[in-house]
Amino acid sequence: MATFVHLTPAANSARVRRGGLRAQGRGERRGVFLFPVLPSYTLTHQWLRELSRRPGPRQLVAVHVRLADSETVRVGRYNDREPVTATAADAVRRIAALEDPRGWEVFLPRPVAAREVRAIRPVRQVNGWRYFPDAHRVTPCTCYGCRVRGEYGSQRLRRRRPHPFDGPPPPPRVLLARLDAAEARGDAAALREALSWYGMRRRGPLPRLATLAGHTDPAVRTALVEAVAYWSTPGVQELLRQLTGDPHPDVREAVADALETLADLAADDEDSDDEDDRGQS
Secondary structure, three states, rough: EEEEEEEHHHHHHHHHHHHOOOOOOOOHHHHEEEEEEEOOHHHOOHHHHHOOOOOOOOOOEEEEEOOOOOOEEOOOOOOHOOOEEHHHHHHHHHHOOOOOOEEEEEEOOOOOOOHHEOOOOEEEOOOOOOOOOOOOOOOOOOOOOOOOOOOOOOHHHHHHHHOOOOOOOOOOOHHHHHHHHHOOOOOOHHHHHHHHHOOOOOOOHHHHHHHHHHHOOHHHHHHHHHOOOOOOOOOOOHHHHHHOHHHHHHHHHHHHHHHHHHHHHHHHHHHHHHHHHHHHH
């Protein structure tokens, strides 16, 4: 049996004990990321500081998972475009033999059942690297894809090093004009580009964007889901539920991922509230 760890917020511990680890992602990238248990405690939990940068609970725990040696997984470095398909036992051997295994990961293309979870253990919260291995003294990237909203010092960093290709979203009136012009000339690519800018905002003109739910191009409908899924605007949930019956699988998958993420966030909030209540009682 091969042993791995998966890092998750401590608030998820009870749910993981009950039901295991849920698969995350979409399509071929839907599953669970793991890392082998190595003799080095620091290397085993190397992803902790990087994962702690994400929005949400910062206190993480290590979920120890045991898989059959013959279990099929994918193994590679975080930036590998084509990770290697291997057995779980071979993935452990590959990573253990590396001179520098930092940044490597194992991907299990399915959920982890509760019976495969062997332990949930606290982890020292100072382990690991941030951004990428050997990032120290490397100029950080401030593009929308790399930066983490709300991270300590991020606003000051963006002011000091504005990214030349990824500035703030255009004003609402400009985006609306682009949306109207793209729809008038039937330009699906321009519509997707405008929707991607809307995805960087917390709220927007939902009734106007909701008209694109009937667009003939499924890529536009998928972009609509990704743009509005995490808005706090009333009516988003109703729009997502409407699109659960979309005829195209990509749209349905995008909706399912969004609803699952929202459910996870709501569960995390409830677990955090329960922890607060227990701490005050």
